[in-house]
Amino acid sequence: MIRFSEVSKFYGALPALRGVSGEVGAGEVTVVCGPSGSGKSTLIRTVNRLEPINSGQILIGGRDIHERGWSVNALRSGVGFVFQSFGLFQHLNALDNVTLALRHVRGLPRKEAEALGLAQLERLGLAERARQMPSALSGGQQQRVAIARALVMKPAVLLLDEPTSALDPEMVGEVLRAIEALAADGLTMMCVTHEMGFAQRVADRIWFMERGELKADATTEQFFKGEAGARAREFLKQI
């Protein structure tokens, strides 16, 4: 579904990604973990071209993301992205946040977009919050609105960049449960997270990154048995 081939990225002279190669299968959940500054977030941000790469190739469904005739906005509207700090539009209520791209990227009429938006909010347990402003919602609710906003576009892939890091501990569970439900529905996901318990329950594969390199690409079972290399074992111990 997503294939990285020798992907490298530099910030000036500083390497952020060094020749990352790997594949995320359709319907699979891949959790990307590793120490701070290891390039996890950078890696998933390259998939929808939020971060340009310096060399290598990224394919989604066999198509190069830099292919001519595939505009960056068309690519992005088919790849969901959930940020650590939600990024909700503060002047729009939950439903308008969810329907903005349906209306103004997909061009759906308001009624149709709202029906889809409401259904998506309902799926994430937020039906009664649809008309509330982001400032009236808890962090966990805001993040679920952000997930609904990404899902309503029916993305082929959902990328999550530390979706629970900005949340108070008591709200982490509700967001993780929502993501687990999506995984059960067979959505292809790449998730950067430090929640290793969640990774063990949900992930099909675990990618361990260090200093911009993909150090281990293992099944969840192998990873937690400590069969993904010495560095990955050390990392697991520290967490």
Add this chain to the structure above:
Amino acid sequence: MIEIIQKYWLLLLIGQYPHGPLGGLAMTLIIALTVLVISMPLAIAIALARTSGIAWLGRPLALLVSLVRGLPFLMFVFWVYFGVPALFGISLGGTTTMIVALTIYEAAYISEIVRAGIEAIPKGQIEAAHALGVRYGVRTLRIVLPQALFNMLPSLITQFASIVKETSIGYIISAQELTFAATQANNLEITKPAAVFGVLAAGYYILCGGIAGIAKMLERRILQQRQRAAAAEFVPLAAAVRT
């Protein structure tokens, strides 16, 4: 002062209208509102160009804005008043001159206010819009400008008060506005300049003070709303520094 008001209130309010041109407070407000209406879209366009990241568009405008902000307003009045007839062979009246000069001057100032508003939109929202595939025009019209202009409303209203005060410079080139009407009253009275200009000062103060009061009230409301939004979007420091 009461006597001056009783005698000249109509002159101060509408000038010599209907026996002569419209002037006084009415013309002051017409000039100020016209300037605001024309300079706002110009200011937004300048601010958008400057925040677009397109150097060949942003840099010359940055230079232009700094030039306008670095010169006294009276210079612009003189340039338009004397320069336009010399260059184009047409003579603008006092009122039109004031509108043109003030529009140039205010577009530069207001563009800085709007730019600050645009730059204050949290980067996370812009990035989220990028990630949804929302194109520039939609992003600007639906996400950036509604929030920027709402947050900037108090500053924009305060700027309107400043425009009202600047219209008084029009007296120098015989634009028929409030100060011009007051000097006409003063010329008729001859011996009561303190009373006449006292009334004039009170008039400006009530008008501009009222506008500033509205701005303050709005500022309080917007601040409350922002604090609520900030509290809801609070990111613990430990989480924010993690990458």
